[in-house]
Amino acid sequence: MQTRLPETLLATPEGKRADDILRSCVHCGFCNATCPTYQVLGDELDGPRGRIYLIKELLETDDRQQAKIAQTHLDRCLTCRACETTCPSGVQYGELLEIGRSVLKSRTTRGWRDALSRRWLTRVLPYPQKFARWAAAGRLVKWLLPRQIAGQLPRKVEHRDRTPVAGGPYTRKILLLQGCVQRLATPAVNAAVAQLCNANEVETMTVDGEGCCGGLHLHLGEDVEALDAMRRNLDALQPILDEVEYVVSTASGCGVTLKDYGRLLAHDPKYSALAAEFAGKTIDIAELVGGFNVARKQNFQRIAWHAPCTLQHGQKLTGPVEQILERAGYELVAVNDGHLCCGSAGTYSVLQPDLADQLRTNKLANLTACDPDVIVTANVGCQTHLQAETDLPVLHWAQLLVSADA
Ligand code: SF4
Ligand code: SF4
Structure with a gap:
């Protein structure tokens, strides 16, 4: 695809990267076939090819009307990246979308309801203590809440202690990430993983100061806040990094961002090396358990x-x-x-x-x-x-x- 991005934008790392990605797209449209929103809505602008075109226009011109149209269709994108898997030209759509959403944030405004929802999501969800208080209050008035929010509230915290048990000491040690939402919504998952690791002689370590991976802010176009969250997380986890063989995530939504820290912080002179080291050690739990002895332990077939x-x-x-x-x-x-x-x-x-x-x-x-x-x-x-x-x-x-x- 031919592009005409302004020189000032091309002089920035994001502008140059966006230009490279845009030029790799040959506009064939194969990606539309596996795009969930294109399948449901049937609108070219709600498929990856249309969205790529919208981002190109957004970066080439300063047309506010066009930016508003782009906002509607980029908001509807799931960031699922099925289009990347399908694309024969290897277009890195997810990265381009990140840049597009970040630019949109400075060019457009949002209605109060949308802005309030986004503010609540980014100011509450990544902070377990705040989220726990909101969830407790939300359960009391669940019938008043919109169904999509009520359905996401964690159930009442279990009476059993679900803190992962480290076990050991064993020679093999991993850092088992707790996640921000996961530790409240599905605490049984990491407790089960710790037990599984111990049975295979792997010690699971946790760090109290672990924070949000930054993915939540990143997907909402808040890249400055996202990078700050990543730096805070790296500061908290760095002291234990040399002790462990792997950093393990049991939530693939967090893992995908954690594995990308090296790219996301590549231009940060203070954190780039640490971010690359951290990302290189990060794996999904499936990559660890692949080498374990496993057996069927539940009655499901x-x-x-x-x-x-x-x-x-x-x-x-x-x-x-x-x-x-x-x-x-x-x-x-x-x-x-x-x-x-x-x-x-x-x-x-x-x-x-x-x-x-x-x-x-x-x-x-x-x-x-x-x-x-x-x-x-x-x-x-x-x-x-x-x-x-x-x-x-x-x-x-x-x-x-x-x-x-x-
Ligand atoms: S993203 Fe890939 S599959 Fe989609 S139009 Fe561009 S080149 Fe074709
Ligand atoms: S990320 Fe998912 S929803 Fe968005 S354009 Fe690609 S396939 Fe469609």
């Missing part, structure tokens, strides 16, 4: 596997979870359209509730078509989003590798 977009498209990890579950003795049922997003997509289910509902309905129909006993996934957002509309249990896959009362 037929499993419907929902691969989060952040795992299959973002981290390009397709296959390891399925192999682990089959090795443990579970039967995976066939699931149509496994490449499509469930509609959770970080904060998307709150900001775009109608599209998120439609995508979840489609996803649950595919996941339950072959009558599974349980749905398993690898990300807290997908887990809570799907669980809100089905009576089948929705678990993290690692939970199937420890006994039910663990």
Whole structure:
């Protein structure tokens, strides 16, 4: 694709990168075939090719009207990156979208309701103590809340202590990240993972000062706040980094951002080396458990596997979870359209509730078509989003590798 970005923009790292990405797109449109929003809405501007064109115009001109149109269609993008997996030219759409959303933030305004929702999401969700207080209050007035928010509230905190048990001491040590939302919404996941690691003689360490990975801000176009969150996280985790073999994330939505710290902080003279080291040590839990002895520990037999977009498209990890579950003795049922997003997509289910509902309905129909006993996934957002509309249990896959009362 030919571009005419202003020289001043081309002189910046973001402008140069955006230009390179835009030029790699040959406008073939193959990506539209696997774009969830294009499939639902059927509008060229709600597919990747149209959005790439909108970002190009946004960067080439200073037309406020055009920016408003771009905002509508970029807001509807899930950041699922299915288009990247499909694109034969290797267009790095996710990076281009990051740049586009950041530029939009300085060019457009938002209605008060949208602005308030975004403010709440970025000022509350990444902070576990604040989120716990809001969740407790929200449960009292759940019937008053919009359905998409009520469905996301963590259930009452369990009476059992779910703090991961370090075990050991063992020679192999990992840093097991707690996540910000995950530690409240699905605390049983990391407790199960710690138990699984201990059974395989791997010690799990945690750090009290761990904060949000920055992904939430990044997806909402708040790149300055996102980079600040990453630096804070690196400051907190650095002291333990040399002690551990890996930094392990059990939420693929966080993992995809954590693995990208090296790129995201590449131009930061103080943090670039640390960020690259940290990203190089970060793995998804499936990459660790692939080398473990595993066994079927729960009564479920037929499993419907929902691969989060952040795992299959973002981290390009397709296959390891399925192999682990089959090795443990579970039967995976066939699931149509496994490449499509469930509609959770970080904060998307709150900001775009109608599209998120439609995508979840489609996803649950595919996941339950072959009558599974349980749905398993690898990300807290997908887990809570799907669980809100089905009576089948929705678990993290690692939970199937420890006994039910663990
Ligand atoms: S992003 Fe890739 S698949 Fe989509 S139009 Fe551009 S080159 Fe074609
Ligand atoms: S990231 Fe997902 S929703 Fe956005 S354009 Fe690509 S395929 Fe479509």
